[in-house]
Amino acid sequence: MCRTISIFNMKGGVGKTTTAYNLAAGLADFCHQKVLLVDIDPQGNSSASFGIPIWDLELQIRDVLLRKASIQDTVISIRDNIDVVPSNIILAEDEIPISGLPGRELLLRKAIASIEDKYDYILIDCPPNIGVFSINALMASQEVLIPVDLSFLGLLGLRSIEKALDLIRTALDHPLKITGVLATRYDGRTNVSKEVLQSLKDTFSDKMFSTVIPENVKIKEAPSFSIPVYQHDEKGVGAKAYSSLVQEVICR
Numbered sequence: 518m519c520r521t522i523s524i525f526n527m528k529g530g531v532g533k534t535t536t537a538y539n540l541a542a543g544l545a546d547f548c549h550q551k552v553l554l555v556d557i558d559p560q561g562n563s564s565a566s567f568g569i570p571i572w573d574l575e576l577q578i579r580d581v582l583l584r585k586a587s588i589q590d591t592v593i594s595i596r597d598n599i600d601v602v603p604s605n606i607i608l609a610e611d612e613i614p615i616s617g618l619p620g621r622e623l624l625l626r627k628a629i630a631s632i633e634d635k636y637d638y639i640l641i642d643c644p645p646n647i648g649v650f651s652i653n654a655l656m657a658s659q660e661v662l663i664p665v666d667l668s669f670l671g672l673l674g675l676r677s678i679e680k681a682l683d684l685i686r687t688a689l690d691h692p693l694k695i696t697g698v699l700a701t702r703y704d705g706r707t708n709v710s711k712e713v714l715q716s717l718k719d720t721f722s723d724k725m726f727s728t729v730i731p732e733n734v735k736i737k738e739a740p741s742f743s744i745p746v747y748q749h750d751e752k753g754v755g756a757k758a759y760s761s762l763v764q765e766v767i768c769r
């Protein structure tokens with residue numbers, strides 16, 4: 518059965534896109550899972566990381582949400598086992614019309630229902646807010662993976678995430694399982710990284726992934742070559758960390 522997982526945090530720069538992209542590639546390339554990555558962030562960063570020319574899209578997630586195209590028609594095949602539904606900034610222009618549609622919270626869920634039997638994993642890369650796009654992503658998912666950067670503001674943002682997930686659970690009556698909380702951008706030279714990591718472990722205990730993603734230049738560089746970190750720096754710490762995350766996600 519297909520697992521649909523939103524990669525969500527209302528803070529930007531925490532590694533949502535980096536995680537969605539490398540997790541999608543790892544699940545497909547190492548574990549032979551059939552993966553669809555849905556990019557529902559108007560920045561289009563996960564689409565661009567796979568080398569999709571985001572300024573020349575004929576169809577994209579916007580057309581799905583506006584019910585102008587079937588999701589199948591927007592899918593771009595990257596390679597064996599990896600498909601992407603792309604987005605770009607034009608999606609942002611349609612936030613208000615999409616927010617006015619009846620059943621606006623369920624547009625993506627309904628679209629995904631028509632293709633989920635083709636995939637083992639559907640990963641959804643969310644924008645850094647709790648607007649109509651993130652709500653669609655969370656309502657279409659059974660699970661949420663929460664990357665948290667190891668900074669003071671990263672820790673502070675956790676209250677807002679809990680509130681957002683409460684809204685989905687109570688107001689919208691959708692139970693969401695937390696796949697895991699992922700510590701990202703760890704810099705062992707700094708006390709703040711160590712302290713925030715400890716605080717996350719104390720708060721989330723077994724919800725924390727044991728994998729910690731390090732701050733690592735190879736992770737940052739990989740999208741500029743349209744390759745995941747495993748290909749860019751096969752034996753490096755970034756590749757090892759994301760491979761270990763792939764195994765943990767599979768086992769949860």
Ligand SMILES: Nc1ncnc2c1ncn2[C@@H]1O[C@H](COP(=O)(O)OP(=O)(O)O)[C@@H](O)[C@H]1O
Binds near residue numbers: 528531562645703734
């Ligand atoms: N572990 C990491 N090490 C180094 N740079 C990172 C790491 N994770 C993310 N980045 C970089 O930080 C920036 C923001 O990351 P991104 O994944 O786009 O965050 P988000 O999607 O949460 O906004 C990008 O330039 C990305 O390459």
Ligand SMILES: [Mg+2]
Binds near residue numbers: 534535558562
């Ligand atoms: Mg992003």
